[in-house]
Amino acid sequence: GESVGLHLPTLSVQEGDNSIINCAYSNSASDYFIWYKQESGKGPQFIIDIRSNMDKRQGQRVTVLLNKTVKHLSLQIAATQPGDSAVYFCAEGVAGGTSYGKLTFGQGTILTVHP
Amino acid sequence: DGGITQSPKYLFRKEGQNVTLSCEQNLNHDAMYWYRQDPGQGLRLIYYSQIVNDFQKGDIAEGYSVSREKKESFPLTVTSAQKNPTAFYLCASSYRQGTYEQYFGPGTRLTVT
Numbered sequence: 287g288e289s290v291g292l293h294l295p296t297l298s299v300q301e302g303d304n305s306i307i308n309c310a311y312s313n314s315a316s317d318y319f320i321w322y323k324q325e326s327g328k329g330p331q332f333i334i335d336i337r338s339n340m341d342k343r344q345g346q347r348v349t350v351l352l353n354k355t356v357k358h359l360s361l362q363i364a365a366t367q368p369g370d371s372a373v374y375f376c377a378e379g380v381a382g383g384t385s386y387g388k389l390t391f392g393q394g395t396i397l398t399v400h401p
Numbered sequence: 402d403g404g405i406t407q408s409p410k411y412l413f414r415k416e417g418q419n420v421t422l423s424c425e426q427n428l429n430h431d432a433m434y435w436y437r438q439d440p441g442q443g444l445r446l447i448y449y450s451q452i453v454n455d456f457q458k459g460d461i462a463e464g465y466s467v468s469r470e471k472k473e474s475f476p477l478t479v480t481s482a483q484k485n486p487t488a489f490y491l492c493a494s495s496y497r498q499g500t501y502e503q504y505f506g507p508g509t510r511l512t513v514t
Contacts, residue, residue, distance in 0.1 A: 318501045320501065327510075328508065330505045332504070387449070388446065388449060392443055
């Protein structure tokens with residue numbers, strides 16, 4: 287089946303810098319996309335989501351950008367803090383029918399923030 | 402507190418034994434999911450259930466079984482037919498409509514030797 291992938295497996299930044307984590311997806315039928323943060327040994331935590339009818343959505347210190355033309359998703363974290371160090375996953379899904387709610391996860395990017 | 406609980410946190414079994422992982426939620430969510438995560442990997446869907454008494458296979462269902470007799474509970478059995486059962490298992494739940502966000506439990510790390 288089609289899957290979601292990430293360009294970079296690791297990203298190291300200095301505290302206070304802005305971070306950008308990228309994700310490529312291949313299923314043009316995907317209706318929604320979610321970014322999750324996973325700390326070591328824990329379950330993933332929801333960060334932000336975006337529907338396919340949007341190209342940008344902002345949250346607290348985070349922004350998700352969606353470029354459907356090139357099937358690319360990115361997560362921007364402003365003023366990155368050491369507590370942001372984690373693995374970040376993008377996930378995609380198709381709304382409707384028996385696939386409702388079903389997510390396909392990417393490989394993940396390890397973000398390391400240096401103080 | 403509302404949330405998803407998984408127990409135990411760590412589980413050890415001998416090869417050839419079946420083992421059942423618990424997942425309970427009090428979020429009043431209709432849908433529940435089981436994922437497997439291997440080191441340095443993303444999450445792969447094992448089984449999911451959108452309503453009570455109904456469930457569907459995910460991408461890697463072979464060697465696993467589930468039941469959904471109650472809305473709050475979605476136990477996963479790892480059978481002896483699963484060739485590589487050692488992994489981190491994550492349970493999640495979500496509403497059926499209106500939002501696609503899945504809420505995850507803390508996970509169970511299963512080690513089979």
